[in-house]
Amino acid sequence: xxxxxxxxxxxxxxxxxxxxxxxxxxxxxxxxxxxxxxxxxxxxxxxxxxxxxxxxxxxxxxxxxxxxxxxxxxxxxxxxxxxxxxxxxxxxxxxxxxxxxxxxxxxxxxxxxxxxxxxxxxxxxxxxxxxxxxxxxxxxxxxxxxxxxxxxxxxxxxxxxxxxxxxxxxxxxxxxxxxxxxxxxxxxxxxxxxxxxxxxxxxxxxxxxxxxxxxxxxxxxxxxxxxxxxxxxxxxxxxxxxxxxxxxxxxxxxxxxxxxxxxxxxxxxxxxxxxxxxxxxxxxxxxxxxxxxxxxxxxxxxxxxxxxxxxxxxxxxxxxxxxxxxxxxxxxxxxxxxxxx
Amino acid sequence: xxxxxxxxxxxxxxxxxxxxxxxxxxxxxxxxxxxxxxxxxxxxxxxxxxxxxxxxxxxxxxxxxxxxxxxxxxxxxxxxxxxxxxxxxxxxxxxxxxxxxxxxxxxxxxxxxxxxxxxxxxxxxxxxxxxxxxxxxxxxxxxxxxxxxxxxxxxxxxxxxxxxxxxxxxxxxxxxxxxxxxxxxxxxxxxxxxxxxxxxxxxxxxxxxxxxxxxxxxxxxxxxxxxxxxxxxxxxxxxxxxxxxxxxxxxxxxxxxxxxxxxxxxxxxxxxxxxxxxxxxxxxxxxxxxxxxxxxxxxxxxxxxxxxxxxxxxxxxxxxxxxxxxxxxxxxxxxxxxxxxxxxxxxxxxxxxxxxxxxxxxxxxxxxxxxxxxxxxxxxxxxxxxxxxxxxxxxxxxxxxxxxxxxxxxxxxxxxxxxxxxxxxxxxxxxxxxxxxxxxxxxxxxxxxxxxxxxxxxxxxxxxxxxxxx
Numbered sequence: 001x002x003x004x005x006x007x008x009x010x011x012x013x014x015x016x017x018x019x020x021x022x023x024x025x026x027x028x029x030x031x032x033x034x035x036x037x038x039x040x041x042x043x044x045x046x047x048x049x050x051x052x053x054x055x056x057x058x059x060x061x062x063x064x065x066x067x068x069x070x071x072x073x074x075x076x077x078x079x080x081x082x083x084x085x086x087x088x089x090x091x092x093x094x095x096x097x098x099x100x101x102x103x104x105x106x107x108x109x110x111x112x113x114x115x116x117x118x119x120x121x122x123x124x125x126x127x128x129x130x131x132x133x134x135x136x137x138x139x140x141x142x143x144x145x146x147x148x149x150x151x152x153x154x155x156x157x158x159x160x161x162x163x164x165x166x167x168x169x170x171x172x173x174x175x176x177x178x179x180x181x182x183x184x185x186x187x188x189x190x191x192x193x194x195x196x197x198x199x200x201x202x203x204x205x206x207x208x209x210x211x212x213x214x215x216x217x218x219x220x221x222x223x224x225x226x227x228x229x230x231x232x233x234x235x236x237x238x239x240x241x242x243x244x245x246x247x248x249x250x251x252x253x254x255x256x257x258x259x260x261x262x263x264x265x266x267x268x269x270x271x272x273x274x275x276x277x278x279x280x281x282x283x284x285x286x287x288x289x290x291x292x293x294x295x296x297x298x299x300x301x302x303x304x305x306x307x308x309x310x311x312x313x314x315x316x317x318x319x320x321x322x323x324x325x326x327x328x329x330x331x332x333x334x335x336x337x338x339x340x341x
Numbered sequence: 342x343x344x345x346x347x348x349x350x351x352x353x354x355x356x357x358x359x360x361x362x363x364x365x366x367x368x369x370x371x372x373x374x375x376x377x378x379x380x381x382x383x384x385x386x387x388x389x390x391x392x393x394x395x396x397x398x399x400x401x402x403x404x405x406x407x408x409x410x411x412x413x414x415x416x417x418x419x420x421x422x423x424x425x426x427x428x429x430x431x432x433x434x435x436x437x438x439x440x441x442x443x444x445x446x447x448x449x450x451x452x453x454x455x456x457x458x459x460x461x462x463x464x465x466x467x468x469x470x471x472x473x474x475x476x477x478x479x480x481x482x483x484x485x486x487x488x489x490x491x492x493x494x495x496x497x498x499x500x501x502x503x504x505x506x507x508x509x510x511x512x513x514x515x516x517x518x519x520x521x522x523x524x525x526x527x528x529x530x531x532x533x534x535x536x537x538x539x540x541x542x543x544x545x546x547x548x549x550x551x552x553x554x555x556x557x558x559x560x561x562x563x564x565x566x567x568x569x570x571x572x573x574x575x576x577x578x579x580x581x582x583x584x585x586x587x588x589x590x591x592x593x594x595x596x597x598x599x600x601x602x603x604x605x606x607x608x609x610x611x612x613x614x615x616x617x618x619x620x621x622x623x624x625x626x627x628x629x630x631x632x633x634x635x636x637x638x639x640x641x642x643x644x645x646x647x648x649x650x651x652x653x654x655x656x657x658x659x660x661x662x663x664x665x666x667x668x669x670x671x672x673x674x675x676x677x678x679x680x681x682x683x684x685x686x687x688x689x690x691x692x693x694x695x696x697x698x699x700x701x702x703x704x705x706x707x708x709x710x711x712x713x714x715x716x717x718x719x720x721x722x723x724x725x726x727x728x729x730x731x732x733x734x735x736x737x738x739x740x741x742x743x744x745x746x747x748x749x750x751x752x753x754x755x756x757x758x759x760x761x762x763x764x765x766x767x768x769x770x771x772x773x774x775x776x777x778x779x780x781x782x783x784x785x786x787x788x789x790x791x792x793x794x795x796x797x798x799x800x801x802x803x804x805x806x807x808x809x810x811x
Contacts, residue, residue, distance in 0.1 A: 335376035
């Protein structure tokens with residue numbers, strides 16, 4: 001099945017895609033034209049809740065899109081342009097040490113969590129085990145220079161929140177990596193479609209140029225990731241409109257309930273790890289440091305948008321297991337910080 | 342990466358993963374439950390606190406803010422104790438307890454604040470918050486003029502030092518320093534030139550360049566005053582020579598702006614000539630006494646805001662909170678309330694049963710406790726007066742300082758911003774005193790400043806110099 005999909009994609013840009021693009025462009029121009037030609041209709045606007053939904057969804061997309069594209073580009077570089085031996089040689093043979101080093105790959109590939117999904121997919125194709133790829137996927141959004149600097153700037157480099165986020169991100173990524181490394185059939189953790197893509201023969205070995213393969217990969221990854229991003233952002237916007245934020249904030253100062261409130265908030269908001277510190281900073285005066293830490297640890301790994309994106313790669317069962325363990329680990333980190341801070 | 346295992350193999354093969362997953366989840370659930378319980382039982386904790394240790398000794402009303410790690414129930418004053426005792430009020434909101442001190446705190450003193458029975462909004466687990474802080478050490482600047490008899494190009498120096506001793510640090514040296522005032526980041530220094538005209542320099546305390554302030558012309562500077570909190574500087578300016586266009590006119594410089602000298606205008610829109618003036622503490626307002634003895638209250642930021650307070654023989658100092666002004670009439674000193682114009686007489690109290698004549702005085706707070714320079718007729722040494730510096734409160738008086746053998750004189754005094762110490766400028770022996778000969782603000786070459794603890798009357802430090810600025 002995977003090979004058939006790949007063959008159909010390899011035939012170049014299909015006619016329906018061009019038609020769809022044309023329809024979209026014409027449609028947008030038509031909307032502007034209608035609005036320009038009918039000023040007499042006066043002011044007209046969408047209902048408030050619909051406006052909120054559009055604003056919230058689009059803001060998540062705008063925030064994530066550059067990183068998704070950057071992630072796809074980095075993924076292409078890793079898959080096509082960097083020789084296998086370069087990456088594999090620098091990684092230790094010991095699985096625990098290997099995952100420990102992989103946790104810090106984000107230092108050199110600084111994209112937020114949504115950009116890490118295509119990158120993690122690329123690393124699997126390149127030869128990483130699924131558990132190693134998971135370790136990278138979970139650690140890189142937190143252990144990367146942009147996130148480290150923004151978190152430090154927002155909360156102070158000597159704050160509990162800063163330490164809890166970095167240490168927590170590392171611990172969670174490695175516990176998850178260790179846990180799924182126990183799985184004897186790593187392929188079964190992947191969706192059928194992605195597993196099939198992984199089994200595809202390398203076109204470069206069959207005379208295909210690297211540039212052509214890069215373009216193909218970009219088209220294919222964009223086709224998989226972009227719809228997930230848009231759907232995830234829309235769902236995140238929908239939930240935010242439906243659940244009043246005040247309900248969550250009222251729980252802010254309870255050492256136990258605030259943990260749960262922040263996990264729910266992080267799950268719903270789906271804000272990128274590179275900017276989430278400044279998003280949550282105004283809440284720091286209301287919420288306890290452990291709760292803020294939970295938001296910053298749990299959010300980059302598990303939220304609506306990320307689950308949608310990860311669903312392109314992992315099975316639903318894996319995502320449920322992942323979510324349960326990450327939620328418990330995050331809650332534990334938050335409770336420990338609340339207790340000692 | 343291929344699916345090669347059979348279903349049976351999968352079931353068998355996945356068991357280590359399932360076992361690891363189950364154990365991990367079970368352990369995590371136990372740990373989460375345990376820490377949730379610990380958090381619930383712990384109650385609120387003090388996570389941090391803030392106070393400006395320097396401002397706490399300089400101004401009343403400074404706040405110690407205690408930050409709990411969670412929202413807390415309202416805290417009452419009865420829950421709070423402060424050692425050593427200081428008047429305070431308490432407010433709490435959210436996770437913050439704000440302890441506001443009613444007076445300025447003592448220098449270099451450790452204060453211990455205890456808040457008992459602090460409870461969270463969510464559970465009734467009372468906790469005690471304890472926090473201690475140490476206030477800033479006393480620091481002052483003084484002017485050490487060169488000995489004119491030493492010859493050569495001796496420089497006058499402005500020295501920064503503390504009450505614990507040591508030589509101090511020379512922050513600026515120049516020939517013929519007339520007077521100076523201190524701001525947080527700079528000092529403004531008036532110097533005299535060889536032609537007896539003055540100049541005004543702004544000297545950075547962090548080692549930056551010296552800025553010369555352009556005066557309205559050639560002339561002399563007098564009564565240099567500062568309002569550090571408002572970033573304003575002022576002085577009286579008299580133009581040089583018979584054609585001088587200014588005569589003891591009040592000039593202001595806004596150091597938060599362009600540093601341009603601006604004359605204060607009177608009701609006739611001409612520069613306001615005054616006999617004396619001073620800023621009110623911590624504000625842009627000042628009081629000035631014109632040559633017809635009218636005392637005016639003026640806000641430098643509000644042109645045309647001049648309010649006449651009345652006519653008095655003398656304009657004295659203002660209280661630390663800037664709400665009371667000391668003035669004099671022929672019957673003695675008066676505390677004038679700037680809020681309602683109420684006048685309270687402050688008669689000089691007897692010294693050891695002998696009647697005294699009140700001189701310059703400074704209020705120590707919002708009440709009538711004060712330090713005053715008084716003169717008492719000396720019945721033992723002929724027809725002369727002896728100078729004392731006394732602490733007066735209510736009907737009691739206590740001598741803080743008197744010159745040895747009655748030979749010296751008290752040239753002036755100033756009280757530290759927190760009312761803890763008084764600095765007394767003393768000429769030890771008037772008969773043998775030699776003037777430094779400065780055209781403006783001449784002083785005896787033997788002038789010394791002694792620092793006295795007002796509470797105990799103990800002398801804590803002396804320096805060879807004057808014009809101390811706290």
